[in-house]
Amino acid sequence: MLFSKRLREAADASWEASFSHPFVTGIADGTLPLDRFKHYVLNDAYYLSCFAQVQALGAAKATDLHTSNRMAAHVQGTYGAELSLHEKFSGMLGITDEERSSFQPAPTAYAYTSHMFRAAYTGHLGDIIAAILPCYWLYYEIGERLQGAKPDEPIYREWIAAYGGEWFKELVQEQIDRLDAIADTVTEADRERMQRSFLISSRYEYLFWDMAYKKEQWPV
Numbered sequence: 001m002l003f004s005k006r007l008r009e010a011a012d013a014s015w016e017a018s019f020s021h022p023f024v025t026g027i028a029d030g031t032l033p034l035d036r037f038k039h040y041v042l043n044d045a046y047y048l049s050c051f052a053q054v055q056a057l058g059a060a061k062a063t064d065l066h067t068s069n070r071m072a073a074h075v076q077g078t079y080g081a082e083l084s085l086h087e088k089f090s091g092m093l094g095i096t097d098e099e100r101s102s103f104q105p106a107p108t109a110y111a112y113t114s115h116m117f118r119a120a121y122t123g124h125l126g127d128i129i130a131a132i133l134p135c136y137w138l139y140y141e142i143g144e145r146l147q148g149a150k151p152d153e154p155i156y157r158e159w160i161a162a163y164g165g166e167w168f169k170e171l172v173q174e175q176i177d178r179l180d181a182i183a184d185t186v187t188e189a190d191r192e193r194m195q196r197s198f199l200i201s202s203r204y205e206y207l208f209w210d211m212a213y214k215k216e217q218w219p220v
């Protein structure tokens, strides 16, 4: 069985929980209150800037120039496509420069990014891709499932269009194929560690919706 198939099966319960989370279903039917989406956008901008750094660490840890180049291209994708989408959302949501400069990540955003940095600093490229792959793959599956949805809110329609698009599908498949190729060359202990990391990221993806939905803050 392909390693990616094994990961997808192992993560199925937490991915199903993401598909049916009220934050996600609220984007699909347009009922999600905008203040919760704003909390998501602020935290996600932080998340994506860390994600790009982790992708760059993947470029540095790759063992051939082609892969370094591709991981660096993915950094540009995060910056040019996803973070610029957030810039647009920030304008539409009226997020001020002051709000952005004084923003501090919520506990879940901080914990999830710390998990990715841990994989990047302690592992090899396979560990990095295992930790970041749910970010690509889960969003693509959500984008695909939501394609038929036509929420009244324009921001939600744009969000759905971005993640269900062909450009994103190609990037996701490229990282799945890369991880499968690496998994063939490492030990079973490595594969088990990568699987644990993939599952932790999958659970954090669920918690990230929940963080935004509940407008999570530090308790003290």
Ligand SMILES: Cc1ncc(CN)c(N)n1
Binding pocket: 044, 047, 048, 082, 134, 135, 136, 139, 205, 208
């Ligand atoms: C938390 C999270 N996970 C995934 C994605 C999609 N790259 C995102 N924007 N934010």
